[in-house]
Amino acid sequence: MMNAFDSQLAIAERFVKYIPRGEASLFSGDHRASVGECVERTVSNMIAHATGYDHWILAYSGGKDSSTVATLIVSLLELGVLERPKTLTVMYADTRVELPPLQAAAREMMTRLRAMGIAVLEVCAPMDERFFVYMFGRGVPPPSNTFRWCTPQIKVEPMTAAIAEHVGRLGGRALTITGVRRGESAARDQRISLSCSRNGAECGQGWLQTDLPGALTDTFAPIDHWTLCMVWDWLKIFAPMPEFGAWPTRMIADGYGGDEDMRTGCVGCNLIAHDGALASVLKLPGWDHLTPLLGLKKLYLELRLPRHRKRQPGFQYRKDGTLQSNQQRMGPLTFDARLMGLERVLGIQAAVNEAADRLGRVGIVLIDVEEEARIRELIALQTWPRGWTGEEPNADVWLDQVDNDGSVQPILFRELVGK
Numbered sequence: 001m002m003n004a005f006d007s008q009l010a011i012a013e014r015f016v017k018y019i020p021r022g023e024a025s026l027f028s029g030d031h032r033a034s035v036g037e038c039v040e041r042t043v044s045n046m047i048a049h050a051t052g053y054d055h056w057i058l059a060y061s062g063g064k065d066s067s068t069v070a071t072l073i074v075s076l077l078e079l080g081v082l083e084r085p086k087t088l089t090v091m092y093a094d095t096r097v098e099l100p101p102l103q104a105a106a107r108e109m110m111t112r113l114r115a116m117g118i119a120v121l122e123v124c125a126p127m128d129e130r131f132f133v134y135m136f137g138r139g140v141p142p143p144s145n146t147f148r149w150c151t152p153q154i155k156v157e158p159m160t161a162a163i164a165e166h167v168g169r170l171g172g173r174a175l176t177i178t179g180v181r182r183g184e185s186a187a188r189d190q191r192i193s194l195s196c197s198r199n200g201a202e203c204g205q206g207w208l209q210t211d212l213p214g215a216l217t218d219t220f221a222p223i224d225h226w227t228l229c230m231v232w233d234w235l236k237i238f239a240p241m242p243e244f245g246a247w248p249t250r251m252i253a254d255g256y257g258g259d260e261d262m263r264t265g266c267v268g269c270n271l272i273a274h275d276g277a278l279a280s281v282l283k284l285p286g287w288d289h290l291t292p293l294l295g296l297k298k299l300y301l302e303l304r305l306p307r308h309r310k311r312q313p314g315f316q317y318r319k320d321g322t323l324q325s326n327q328q329r330m331g332p333l334t335f336d337a338r339l340m341g342l343e344r345v346l347g348i349q350a351a352v353n354e355a356a357d358r359l360g361r362v363g364i365v366l367i368d369v370e371e372e373a374r375i376r377e378l379i380a381l382q383t384w385p386r387g388w389t390g391e392e393p394n395a396d397v398w399l400d401q402v403d404n405d406g407s408v409q410p411i412l413f414r415e416l417v418g419k
């Protein structure tokens with residue numbers, strides 16, 4: 001007699017017959033594991049690792065990897081391949097700065113999931129932690145590769161808080177399911193938490209996988225073994241098929257502007273050299289009204305310049321009395337820079353929305369009315385990041401150089417710089 005595990009696998013076999021094994025990816029043109037094999041392994045892994053949990057939480061960002069997980073898992077449940085947990089909740093991280101076509105696709109996906117009776121929670125960072133409020137209200141400079149405050153703050157921490165609240169209400173064992181995918185190249189990459197810059201991965205998913213407190217929920221990545229080509233095959237070919245749920249996933253693929261190797265992240269992300277995603281989207285029919293968004297990346301680069309920032313004057317000490325190792329470091333944005341940045345972003349938003357109105361398209365919200373009011377309020381309250389008072393010199397003022405060992409190198413041409 002078949003036990004539950006065997007019978008589930010038998011159903012999985014039936015499911016997989018729709019996606020024959022050994023079939024080359026339509027996009028890779030080679031003979032790596034087909035989508036069918038990937039699905040089959042996902043099914044076995046889910047049966048082995050996920051079915052013992054009472055509650056499943058799908059961490060969804062609207063990007064290709066988490067969309068693949070969400071549609072695949074729901075399809076497997078609908079087809080009876082997986083046993084339903086007591087609850088299934090899709091949690092959408094709404095950063096407000098994702099690429100607009102992907103935001104639109106995520107909205108459609110959430111409408112569809114809700115229509116199927118699946119609980120969808122939208123998670124947004126608290127007001128003062130949101131991307132533009134934090135930057136222009138508190139004065140923290142745009143994120144960079146050496147100061148990446150954004151991913152934890154606008155993605156991971158709000159999601160962690162929402163999961164904690166949700167799990168606290170539910171009781172029982174909960175599992176958070178993410179779209180982390182190491183694929184072929186990142187299998188060699190031990191630093192999965194930073195995988196957003198590799199293999200076209202989604203910014204934030206790896207952090208969720210590694211940084212969610214274990215006491216809160218376990219985490220599981222059922223498409224960990226999928227390659228990028230398999231993800232595209234699923235989204236473009238299989239998920240839209242009636243057999244697998246007729247999901248509106250082609251528009252997610254289209255949202256990448258035809259660039260198959262694109263990572264998912266915020267529009268104008270300052271951590272990548274070139275925002276290829278936006279450039280590709282602008283070439284698509286119906287999205288050229290987003291052209292002013294190209295100004296975001298230019299603004300972030302400009303705001304990192306010394307003339308827009310404060311600098312510690314030198315001789316900063318730790319609590320134990322020793323000198324800090326980064327003397328005279330540059331810090332927050334000046335008030336003038338923040339106001340300039342705010343006006344520029346509002347101008348970009350207005351330009352996009354005017355074009356959208358003219359062309360009968362959907363507009364965008366980068367900074368809403370409440371956020372703008374809060375930014376202006378924080379500036380009026382003279383708010384600085386922790387450890388800064390605003391009394392520090394502007395970073396473009398010439399100072400005698402204080403080295404980390406406490407030695408001082410005076411400015412050589414003091415007269416020339418007028419100090």
Ligand code: SF4
Pocket residue numbers: 143148150151154155196203204264265266269270271
């Ligand atoms: S996509 Fe870029 S700006 Fe957005 S959270 Fe990730 S690193 Fe930060």
